[in-house]
Amino acid sequence: MSLESSILFVGDPCPEVKAAANALTQDCDYRVIMASHDAEATDVLNDAHVDLVLADVENRDCDVVAFLARLRFTHPDLVRVLLIGDEADARLNEALARTAAYQYLTKPLQAEQTCLVVKRALETRELARRHRHLVRELKIGEDAQFAHIRTDVPSKGDARHFERLVYASEVMAEVCGLAREVARTDLPVLIEGETGTGKELLARALHFHSRRTSSPLMIQNCGGMRDELLHSELFGHKRGSFTGAVSDRLGLFRAADGGTVFLDEISEVSPSFQVSLLRFLQEGEVKPLGSDVTMHANVRIIAASNKPLKQLVKAGQFREDLYFRLKGFELEVPPLRARPDDIPVLTEFFVRKHGGLLSNRVIGVTNDVLNVLRAYHFPGNVRELENEVRRMVALAKDGEYLTRRHLSPALAKLRVSAPSDGLGFKAEGKTLKEMVESLEGQLVHRVLEKNRWNQSKAARELGLSRVGLANKIRRYALAEGKPGLS
Structure with a gap:
């Protein structure tokens, strides 16, 4: 379990905190991430999968108690542990109540005690997860006798994570396995896949697993932008270089120097701008609009496209040399309909996510609903599934199951034939x-x-x-x- 667990420290990285972090890393094999304030910690949580947060409530740079209280709803599965001064005062009880913290540790931290508390906290979380799963299965089995809830669909494996990507299918496991390997290199990466499949989440995970994780990740959507504006966003500009340029602009390439730039919808850039991108990929040269000075930036490019670039190259709509520069390594995220095993774990993940945000404690999802979701085509992929689940959770009352009546009309009327066996096959023929x-x-x-x-x-x-x-x-x-x- 420890190899898959990530710990986030929020607070001043003083010597005793660093010693505890080193003990968690070296002695317990946890991944430890440091953040000095809540904004930095929020960025980490957006990019990475975190299991436990250790936060110093005396941090002067932010209101840690308010930050942890928000995490109760935005990240309900995240274990929260408080770091306090050596003299606890009356505010401790309030902080424990507001944050629903598992435990607190007093400063100065002792490495051995920190490791023990973290280990026990994660063990308790795992036991609670298994308990919820068993109770849900037993409860659905009991309710099925009265509510006609189907229980004939076998439950799938537990969810796996590649940072914020959640999956259970073998095809996604293969994609994420390749991504983990290429993340360690500085090769450009081209991610292809339909809209809503999670390309940006994969790009964030690549950056977070790379050697550039301590440097910025900058994101730019290239779709529907004029060349002049896109050039300004990426390469920067000098004041007065065009109408509206009232001050100098650094540009994302220079702002992310040493880090990563993610270019979404790369297929939409014009042929003339493709030349500028090619020059940058070849030489790392950055020339802001209105400037005669050429500078350099060392960034890793991750590009994404919802159209197959290889076909655009054959059609003469995308430069072949730029295509080969971008695809130092190529990853394809399959559509949701090609990985139905991911639907149950994604549904559960979104139920917990949006149930926490809306304060709705949904007990679970009936297998009848899961069958409908698995049978649906999902042209909008994971994004459409999340919207569907969010709508269902909003309609549900506390303590309810999500049933067919909570589905949107288009899905509620979808009829799914019952499988004739455990594999969902139906024998045809007379002999x-x-x-x-x-x-x-x-x-x-x-x-x-x-x-x-x-x-x-x-x-x-x-x-x-x-x-x-x-x-x-x-x-x-x-x-x-x-x-x-x-």
Whole structure:
């Protein structure tokens, strides 16, 4: 558990705090992140997955108690531990009540005690999570007898995290595994995927796992911007260089020197601006608008596109040399419909997130609702799923399950046929031979879809040779994007 746990210190990084942080890192294998005030800590929480926060309530740079009180609703799963002076006063009880802190530690910190409290706090959190899961399963089982709640869908594996990305599917595990590896390099990264799949979250995770994490991450959406304005945003400008330029502007490339710049919707930049980007990627040169001086900036570029750049290159709409410069490493985030195993864990994550914000304590989500969500196409991907869950939570009362009546009208009327077996396959045909072939075709198609039609991986999973798999694809007339046999 400790290898996956991250600790956030909020406060002055004094020697005893650094000693405790080193003990947590070296002796307990936790990842420790330091933040001097609440704004910096908020940035960390937006980019990284954090399990426990240790915050100094005597921090003069911010109101730590108010900050931790907000975290009760914005990050309900985050364990909160207070750091206080060696003489506790009457304000301690108020601070403990407002923040719902697990425990408090007195300063000066002792490394061994800090490690022990953190370890016990995370163990308690894990036990509470397992308890909630078991109670939910038992409660749904009891209520099903009276409320006709379906319980025939098996629960999936626990959620995994790559910072703020939440997933359970193998396809996302593969993407995030590759991202962890490339994060350690300085290669440019091109992230492709449909709108709403989580490309920006992946870019933030890449930056946070890189050697540049102590330097800024700057984000720029390139869609729908004039060349002059986009050039100003990225390269900067001198005062008077164009109408409205009333002062000098540094530009994101120079502001992020030593860090990372994320360029979203890179496919939308004009051919002329592509030349400027190519020059920067080749030489690191920055020439602000209205300036004759060329400067340099050392930044890592992460670009994202919801259109396949390779096809735009073939169509002559994107420079091939810029494309190859951007794709030092290429990651593709699959659409939500291609990873249905992520829907239950994402739904639970959004229920807890928005339930905390709205102070609605939703008990859980019925399997009937999960079946509907898994069957829906989700053209808006994860963003659309989050909006749907947020709407459901807003309609629910305290202590309720989310049922079909909480769904939006378009999803509520969606009829999902009950699976005939645990795998969701339905045998077709009149004879035993025909039914067996029908099930075999569905299974082969399912495994191919799961592996995104990588026939080598699918063959290994099925225990077949490449030739044997190819024969079955021909025999059952299977094709990518074409529904399987049913």
